[in-house]
Ligand SMILES: [Zn+2]
């Protein structure tokens with residue numbers, strides 16, 4: 001320490017200061033830290049790209065960019081990388097698939113041809129079998145057994161068929 005003080009005291013001007021062992025040590029440490037940071041960023045790029053990109057070639061390009069252009073390459077990767085993790089994309093696709101299957105299971109089937117039909121269809125799009133009757137008041141699809149429209153309270157004449165059964169359920 002005394003040596004450094006002595007040397008800086010003796011030396012006139014910045015040139016000798018930059019030759020001092022203290023300065024050499026500082027630049028060496030700074031370089032070491034910068035190199036370590038650069039390699040850490042390359043490693044981070046590899047780890048992150050592996051979770052977001054399925055194509056090994058694209059992962060290679062991302063890591064190479066991060067390696068060839070220290071710091072900036074990693075920055076560009078961070079901007080351009082896919083926004084989602086692969087596992088999240090997969091999970092969402094599975095969820096959508098499950099929901100679609102669930103909806104498929106809930107949908108009614110045409111009593112004539114068993115084709116899947118929605119509850120608000122008036123007739124089967126496959127075999128033209130009448131499923132519902134349109135309300136004379138509001139046009140909403142009604143169960144043929146209903147005597148009044150639940151949406152607009154219009155009276156609709158119930159067919160003679162399911163009348164007795166319906167009176168038992170709704171006295
Ligand atoms: Zn049908």
Ligand SMILES: [Zn+2]
Nearest residue numbers: 135138149152
């Ligand atoms: Zn109605």
